Amino acid sequence: MQSRSPAAGRPGRPRSAAADAAILAATREALVELGWSKLTLGDVATRAGVAKTTLYRRWSGKNELVVDAVAELFDELCLPDRGSLAADIEGVVLQFAAILARPEARGGLMAVVTEATRDDALRARIRASIVDRQKGLVLEGRSRAQQRGELPPETDPEESARTVDLIFDMVAGAVVHRTLVSGRPVDEEWVRGFTQILLRGLAAPS
Amino acid sequence: MQSRSPAAGRPGRPRSAAADAAILAATREALVELGWSKLTLGDVATRAGVAKTTLYRRWSGKNELVVDAVAELFDELCLPDRGSLAADIEGVVLQFAAILARPEARGGLMAVVTEATRDDALRARIRASIVDRQKGLVLEGRSRAQQRGELPPETDPEESARTVDLIFDMVAGAVVHRTLVSGRPVDEEWVRGFTQILLRGLAAPS
DNA sequence: GCATTACGCTACGACTCGTAGCGAAAGCGT
DNA sequence: ACGCTTTCGCTACGAGTCGTAGCGTAATGC
Incomplete structure (x- = not known):
């Protein structure tokens, strides 16, 4: 959100805002079904329909992702x-x-x-x-x-x-x-x- | 403690009470150094000087162990x-x-x-x-x-x-x-x- | 068109998990 | 002394996750 990439007028393909929303929603969904300890980033990526690498390009780990999702x-x-x-x-x-x-x-x-x-x-x-x-x-x-x-x-x-x-x-x-x-x-x-x-x-x- | 094996006059070798204390102390020590998420049962076993299997014979998982330690x-x-x-x-x-x-x-x-x-x-x-x-x-x-x-x-x-x-x-x-x-x-x-x-x-x- | 960046995919070594099997050790009853 | 029973330490194992690297492709600005 506020701390992540501003993506201001840089060259190249912009990051998909839809992917951001899908990832955060998938994180909350996985949190409900699996809980914190059994939640894996690979699973979240699958639920969101994105590649695991995409997830790692935006969040440095489980903690940061869940903070934003919550x-x-x-x-x-x-x-x-x-x-x-x-x-x-x-x-x-x-x-x-x-x-x-x-x-x-x-x-x-x-x-x-x-x-x-x-x-x-x-x-x-x-x-x-x-x-x-x-x-x-x-x-x-x-x-x-x-x-x-x-x-x-x-x-x-x-x-x-x-x-x-x-x-x-x-x-x-x-x-x-x-x-x-x-x-x-x-x-x-x-x-x-x-x-x-x-x-x-x-x-x-x- | 209260919920674990009573060990009342059963035949066979009794469980080591010293091992129990060592495991709980090692758990607290690992909790300080590593925190919850990076704490592994293998590491606790090593610190306590017991085999990993011994640990699993007494506690069913990380949660139960840490509850008792805390x-x-x-x-x-x-x-x-x-x-x-x-x-x-x-x-x-x-x-x-x-x-x-x-x-x-x-x-x-x-x-x-x-x-x-x-x-x-x-x-x-x-x-x-x-x-x-x-x-x-x-x-x-x-x-x-x-x-x-x-x-x-x-x-x-x-x-x-x-x-x-x-x-x-x-x-x-x-x-x-x-x-x-x-x-x-x-x-x-x-x-x-x-x-x-x-x-x-x-x-x-x- | 061209440079640049994001994306999906696959593969990888390292690590942890929880369990199984083994031989040895430690108590208890006779 | 002798078995019987249970625990212990050790090793090994398949399964699963981690975080990263490499590649070809898609999307945007100049």
Whole structure:
């Protein structure tokens, strides 16, 4: 996507955009059927109807390919204004959960995060194409809540940045853990309870 | 461990307990050096000084082996009484974070969780040897807080069980996400902010 | 037409997988 | 002491995947 070849007005035959799309779609399909560990690049190439060499000319390996394939799933994330901070949180959490509920996202996202533990370049790629977009939603939601008077305005900008990171880890982490570790669905009931605690805290009366 | 051969008074040569320990230690060592995807069972066998066939006689594959190797890391988790709910939370979060900071836990734990997405037996094994122990700490901490009067007593037992699951996902999820996705350390400052939000909520004044 | 690049195809050595077969070693009961 | 049973280390094996190289062909810009 953003990091791959610009292909600006170079001489010679241009790369097929259709092949790109077919490869990414085939990757997601294989991810559903086989899972991360049994997914092979040769199989993806066959599914996409391209040669294995074509695949290697565009992606350096399994990790990079799957990051791009999974990142497309997060394009649909947005933050419609629902009138209150609680409603905004519930909306975006349900969106995020809906994406994670898809099997190609479950296995794929977790696998690349695992690999990113030992690969800084891969981690940067994940951050740029997936994580930063999500964090932007947190920023937007807080800004709206401050305008509504639901949250106090920022004082220290550095403190403010830390809080955004913290909230982001709490929201995304809880949804991911619920979905992938506990293995239970993120339904409306769960989201209500989660939002309640996030906004008012554990000590508050239910 | 609990699920493997009981080896009760059978005839014949008993299995070497030293080999078990050597294999698990070698697995963690290989996990640090190579990471999940490049770890091979042949390599682990060589490091442990045993034959590859011996390894396959005890574990059915990479997943099961790594679960057992990583599970040992969580044996040290406990919940010392620090006098208040906030202090208890901070204590156990720092313990959990210290384990996750070790490279053999980062890659290994995430990898087996990823694989568990498509393997129910593996998920059950993870739950039994890792997750349930953590959830027990949540239960214990809430019980103490209720005795201190920091939390309201339970009314509906079913509602109560849901709340424990929710808190568990929020705590563990946030720490895991901070460590593995955001890639930033869980230090005392972060833990203070996290506990503050978990107990008093976002809307509370800082 | 010509240079340049992408593409499909085949083939290749290197590696890992998981299993089978063998002889030797280590315990247990008599 | 003697077998019986099970484990262990070793070697070897077919199957599968990896990532690359080479080749002829297709598509684009000048």
